[in-house]
Amino acid sequence: MFFRILPLLLLAVIGVTIAAEIDYPLDAPAPDGRRPGGTLTQSMPAPPIAEEENKDLKRERNYPDQPPTIPHTIRGYQIDKNGNKCLSCHSRANSARTQATMISITHYMDRDGQALAAVAPRRYFCNQCHVPQADVKPLVENNFQTIDKILQDDANAAQKP
Numbered sequence: 001m002f003f004r005i006l007p008l009l010l011l012a013v014i015g016v017t018i019a020a021e022i023d024y025p026l027d028a029p030a031p032d033g034r035r036p037g038g039t040l041t042q043s044m045p046a047p048p049i050a051e052e053e054n055k056d057l058k059r060e061r062n063y064p065d066q067p068p069t070i071p072h073t074i075r076g077y078q079i080d081k082n083g084n085k086c087l088s089c090h091s092r093a094n095s096a097r098t099q100a101t102m103i104s105i106t107h108y109m110d111r112d113g114q115a116l117a118a119v120a121p122r123r124y125f126c127n128q129c130h131v132p133q134a135d136v137k138p139l140v141e142n143n144f145q146t147i148d149k150i151l152q153d154d155a156n157a158a159q160k161p
């Protein structure tokens, strides 16, 4: 056993020596991203979870295929093998009574694009794709421009002599 791990031990010792020689920081400062400050090994307190927005105001979608964000709270809405609270309002049959947007045809399609009679299993767990809205700052900088803006900029540029 000892002879089997001996090469590994040697490698580890060499590794540490090399690391020490180039003055490699063993506890480097953490990248300032989602978790600002601290070092890699330090645990920092997690920021408080943001409140869900509950204003019933839909947000613009950035592109047609974006899963719309949820404009209402979903606290306590259960989704498991016994039932799906979301479908009690959003299913085809219930949407007229509740005036909730009906889930679109894609939610009935299997992976081959065949429309099924009931919600496709791959669209059953709504929270995989849809998230409740929260009034928070973006975690990282984002320069995303919608296609409408890009088309408009192109048109404006083409008009200039």
Ligand code: HEC
Pocket (backbone or CB within 6 Å): 055, 056, 057, 058, 059, 067, 068, 069, 070, 071, 072, 074, 077, 085, 086, 087, 088, 089, 090, 098, 099, 100, 101, 126, 127, 130
């Ligand atoms: C009590 C009925 C009800 C339940 C339960 C419910 N919703 Fe809704 N939902 C609505 C209504 C009504 C709207 C329309 C906007 C509004 O009034 O908030 C809506 C809007 C939405 C939208 C925005 C649709 C769009 O076109 O932008 C999404 C996404 C959504 N709900 C997802 C969910 C998910 C996911 C769940 C389960 C976790 C859920 N909803 C549970 C009633 C409901």
Ligand code: HEC
Pocket (backbone or CB within 6 Å): 064, 065, 066, 067, 068, 084, 086, 087, 090, 101, 102, 103, 104, 105, 106, 107, 119, 122, 123, 124, 125, 126, 127, 128, 129, 130
């Ligand atoms: C695999 C990802 C995924 C899952 C799971 C999913 N959705 Fe969606 N949903 C989308 C996408 C993408 C769109 C926008 C494009 C489209 O309609 O397919 C959408 C659109 C919607 C819309 C707006 C429909 C419209 O016509 O404007 C509602 C409401 C909605 N989803 C509710 C739900 C509910 C309720 C569930 C759970 C039963 C669910 N979704 C599960 C990805 C998903």
